[in-house]
Amino acid sequence: MVAGTTKLVHRVVFKLLVGEIPEGFQVSHAEPRGRHHTRCCNPNHLEAVPKEEALRRD
Template sequence: MTATIALGTLTERFWSKISECPRTGCWNWTAAHNSTGYGQWAVDGTSKSVHRLTYQALVGPIPAEFHVDHLCRNKSCCNPQHLEAVPQEVNAARAAAVITHCKQGHPLSGANLRRRGNKRGCRTCDRASAAAHRERTRKERALSDNPVRRYRKRAS
């Protein structure tokens, strides 16, 4: 189990960084966020995830090897009613179920869905990327003084 954060540890300054959304009930963190969008707060000089801090302070300890899942899918939310401690596999499966299309808008289902381990991807985007790479390589070879030969010369 991880250490429990005492409710008194989270100061008035901490709570002033939260803005409640009346429509969703989310407690949105308005201060610093990390590069992936999760709220951050310094505790004893170390950056900690805000959703984990509020969960520990208001619900209790997070079991070892568990992640805190945002049931609302809002990374800025730190409302403990929107958070649940679950194994990593459950958290990943829930997040993947919400993502139905790639960044280019292609569906991530059926024949267009590519799986590598536990990662999902878009076959349409894979083909476009490969075609662009082949075209760049072809142009580079055409401009090169020493083009790469595709076949070896036969020995005489």
């Protein structure tokens, strides 16, 4: 929980250690990791991608 609100850990880690998430973008696990490593919150394995790209990876 952050500021009384439930947040997804990979988004919190990205914002804290990498930077803001641009509008229209989502935080995705960098390929080739993809959806199979969704518990990973290593900032080196995360990237902000356009929503369409994040959906393609699912």
